Amino acid sequence: MIEGIRLKNFRKHDDLRLEFDDEFNLIYGRNNAGKSTVFYGIEYCLFGNVLGFKKISQLATYKANAVGVELIFKSKNGERYKLQRIHKLSGKHRSAKGSYTLKKIYDDSESYVISSDFGDREEDLSLKINELMGISKRFFETGIHFHQGTISEILAGSKKLDIVFGITAATTLADIFRARALEFEKEAKNIDTLRITLDQYKKEKIEQKEKLQNQEGKLKEIQKEVQNKENELKSFKIFKESTEKISNSVESYEETKRKFEDIKLKEDMVKKEFEGSKKNFGTQSSLKKKTTSIKKKLTDNNNKLISADTEIETSLKEIRELENNKIETENIIKQLNDISEDLKIIIDDVGNKEELLKKLKTQSNQMEIISKKISTLEKEVESLQNFFRDAERENGDIEGILKRREQTKDKPKCEYCGASIEHSKIESEMKLLKEKLQDLRNKIKSNENREIEVKNELKTLREEEKELNSGTLTIENSIQKIENLEEKKGKISSDEELDQKLKTIKNSILSKEKTVEKNKKQLEELRGIEKDLENELHTIENQTSRLKELDDKLKGFKGEIAVAEKSCQTEEENLLKNFASTKQRIEEKIEKTSKETSKDQKYLNETLSQIAKKMEVKKEELSLEHIIKIRDELTELIITKISEISTILEHLNNQKNETNENLNEIRNQIIDLDKNFAAIEKEIILLNKKEVLAEKYRNFHKLFVEVQTIIRENASKVLEKQILNLHQKLSSDDEFKKVIIDNENYSLSVVPNEMVSDEFYPAAVYQGGGHKLILGLAYKIALGDLIGTPPFLLIDEPTEFMDSNNRITLLSNINTLSENTQVMLITHQDVDKITCNKKIKIER
Secondary structure (H helix, E strand, O other): OEEEEEEEEEOOEEEEEEEOOOOEEEEEEOOOOOHHHHHHHHHHHHHOOOOOOOOHHHHEOOOOOEEEEEEEEEOOOOOEEEEEEEEEEEOOOOEEEEEEEEEEEOOOOEEEEEEHHHOOOHHHHHHHHHHHHOOOHHHHHHHOEEOOOOHHHHHHOOOOHHHHHOHHHHHHHHHHHHHHHHHHHHHHOOHHHHHHHHHHHHHHHHHHHHHHHHHHHHHHHHHHHHHHHHHHHHHHHHHHHHHHHHHHHHHHHHHHHHHHHHHHHHHHHHHHHHHHHHHHHOOHHHHHHHHHHHHHHHHHHHHHHHHHHHHHHHHHHHHHHHHHHHHHHHHHHHHHHHHHHHHHHHHHHHOOHHHHHHHHHHHHHHHHHHHHHHHHHHHHHHHHHHHHHHHHHHHHHHHHHHHHHHHHOOOOEOOOOOOEOOHHHHHHHHHHHHHHHHHHHHHHHHHHHHHHHHHHHHHHHHHHHHHHHHHHHHHHHHHHHHHHHHHHHHHOOOHHHHHHHHHHHHHHHHHHHHHHHHHHHHHHHHHHHHHHHHHHHHHHHHHHHHHHHHHHHHHHHHHHHHHHHHHHHHHHHHHHHHHHHHHHHHHHHHHHHOOOOOHHHHHHHHHHHHHHHHOOOOHHHOOHHHHHHHHHHHHHHHHHHHHHHHHHHHHHHHHHHHHHHHHHHHHHHHHHHHHHHHHHHHHHHHHHHHHHHHHHHHHHHHHHHHHHHHHHHHHHHHHHHHHHHHHHHHOOOOOEEEEEEOOOOOOEEEEEOOOOOOOOEEHHHHOOHHHHHHHHHHHHHHHHHHHOOOOEEEEEOOOOOOOHHHHHHHHHHHHHOOOOOEEEEEOOOOHHHOOOOEEEEEOO
């Protein structure tokens, strides 16, 4: 049920608000007032478009850049909702961009349900509207909104009703089930072929399993032989490790022996150098005495150096002090000369102090005279300015009186009492005032000229005053400078005293410089002696150090020789131990393989026996060359045997890998066969199921064909009964005893009451417009009730071409036709005779 609507820039309405009654609402007004627009607004708000309008811009008022509708409605369970929809228009072609919001209304608040701003789609809103109100777009067009001038069109039938009743869906399902049945029946024909293929896979699998067993037996034999050869190879690798140990021991022994010989050789060389050094330089004790003597000489020489250096430093310090006194005295002489020069320049320039004082007094007198003149002139300027102010005021007064007299000379009256005055008196007064005004202006001009003269004279005097002030300041500064210079000159000694002092300082500096030069020569001689002594000391210390170093080396060689001898003995024992261990392993190998009868093994055992026999030598007879020879023979035998076994192993491993590859190939073939076998079995099971399903789909096809017939027949029967019942309520005449609906196209036929037989006539052409309208309205309402109880009906002008009796009957009964359905009716006819809950007049 719709509670209210607001249309904003929608067709003919800029901003229209309406509230509706729960049951029956009558909407009326002049033609083209915008009554049908209200129904279009409801359709637009609910579904986002309006039947018959191609573009949203066609729904907007002229030049509007947006169009919108707000709808307040109640859901099936009585809850209140607000639906708002708006489209913004832009560009030359006024393209529309829309949005919507659905809110739930509470007593004191609102909450969002869905909104396009949150990403909800138009389909989401359609589903929500269907859920809340039980209507869809198709239901709205078929059984809710009855457009003006189209109500009777339903009488000719409509194939769209197949969609409404679900017949189209039943037809589609019947076709789908028939197509699936044909598809499955075609596939099921392949079952026999698949079973033959399955038998072939079984035979192939048995053959592959036999091959697998043969290859596995072969692999076990190869693995056993590989294991034997690997064990044999391992034993020879142990022999190889033994020979390597012998080689390492031989190398260690040779290296230790070489080190021992190197140490002995170095000891001999150091002894030879030590004896030679003693012969050339003397013993360590004699070198020590020489060192002590030279150090004593160095100490004495160093003391002399310090004394000479101190005397030079003292003389230089005295010279620096004398130089400072010299500079200070010269600065004082220069300062005295500068003061005398400055005094001479000032006196030559401006005169002496007495002359300047005299000039200063003269200028002071002139300043006093000029100041008096300036004061007199300033007073005169002030007097003239006072005159100008008074004259300006007087001039204004006279001009004001003259102006008033000019204005009242035709009707002369006293401006205070209003009494009449003679014209001649006014003329006389005006003449006197004009003369007085002229005289005043002459005085003003004369005084203005005098003011200019006085100001010019003042300007000249002030410039003179400024020059005198500047001259006075210059004289005072000069006097101050003379006094300052004389004061400085009085504080400085006389020229003769300063010259004598400077001469004494210069003589002292010359004497000190000669002393410094003498001390420097002595210092150079002492440093030469010091250098010679240091070189001699350095040579003796190096000789002493070298003798000590050689002595220490000789002592160290004794320990190194003892260690080297012990290392040689240890390495010799290790070599013999490894030699004996190898011999034992050879004998163990011979004993272990003595029972083997193969030709190769017998030859190997004989060779090993010969080597073992050569190794049976006494320790004192065993030489390094003999050990190396036996090692080389054994190494050659082991390398040859390892190479031979490795070649055999490589061949066996290749056979093993080839057999493994064959095994993997056979296993993969068996897996592929199992997969194919399982896939065919699965396909056979699936085809068996499809065969069963094909039969079911055939039955479904038949069922939905029957459903179409049943729906059409049942819908037609219900509609026929309901249409006849509604027509009797809406029409003032009981015309028909029966109505018939065609099951194929849903067109309506009627059987009039006066007919004896059941002969029927097409309703679309049987009667005139008014009667067709009533019958069409009954058909539309019956359709709505059959599809689902509509929450509201929008009926637009159902009384066109209708006589008054039928019109009144229809309008009086229309709100009673559908229970729990809100009715909104638009009409121009008999508005005052219609009883309804709310009448709404639409005005432009």
